[in-house]
Amino acid sequence: MKTQSFLLFVLSLITSVVSLHFDLDAAESTKTPYCIRDFVSEGQLVVVNIHSSGSIGDGQQLSFNIHDSVGNEYRKKKDFAGNVRVAFTAHASAAFDVCFHNVLQHQGRRLSREIEVDIEAGSAARDWNAIQAAEKLKPVEVELRKVEELTNEIVGELEYLKAREERLRDTNESTNRRVRNFSFVIIISLIALGAWQINYLRNYFRSKHII
Structure with missing residues (x-):
């Protein structure tokens, strides 16, 4: 029992879950969307649970769009209310945004929607109850699988x-090397230009019998 409690405590510390609750006022369609950003690794399972108050046709049109920073779009839904569940597997290691846009349908009124967003990624997004039932695992075995x-x-x-740090270091070293080589070329060019100017002025003064 103590082991299970400890595992639950560890899971509560490292499980990747984002939960937010906010009010989104309805405004003109030109207003900037309200976005929530998170980071996900390539091939990682992500589950986004969205709950919105209100109903369709209540004078505001709530839409959402889920996309990442490299151009992949995972889900887009226009004019929704209630509960929506979106599950997807990330195509790349990148930040992804869950963006909301609430458009006011009738001017002169002030309306808003209450929105609750839960984002689960990785092992936190898996249905462990189904896995436990399918594989007939004990509770402690399930917790061990989660920790694993x-x-x-x-x-x-x-x-x-680590790989990203290595790429950045290689890029930094390559940039420094190019800057150094460019500096050498500039210095050599200036020296050559100065020598040519001196030689030109010397020949000019000799032709004019100044020296």
């Missing part, structure tokens, strides 16, 4: 950060 998957995700994140 979370550990693998953390290791994957560290490897990604």
Whole structure:
């Protein structure tokens, strides 16, 4: 029992879950969307649960769009209310945005929607109850599987950060090398130009019998 409690405590610390609750006022269609950003690794499962108050036809048109920073669009829905569940697998390691746009249908009124967003990624997004029933696992075994998957995700994140740091370091070294070479070319060009000017002025003064 103590082991299970400890595992639950560990999971509560490292599980990737984002939950937000906010009010979104209805405005003109030109207003900038309200976006929530999170980061996801390539191949990682993401589940976005959205709940909105109100109803369709209440004078405001609520829409959402889920896309990442490299151009992949995962879901787009216009004029919705109530509960929406979106599950997708990330195509790339990148930040993704869940953007909301609430358009006022009738001018002169002030309307808003209450929105609740839950974002689960990785092992937190999996249906562990279904896995437990399908594989007939004990509760402790389920918790161990969760910890194992979370550990693998953390290791994957560290490897990604290491590879990214190496790419940035290589880019930085390449840039420094190019700047250094360019500086050498500039210095050599200035020296050559100065020598040519001196030689030209010397020949000019000699032709004029000044020297």
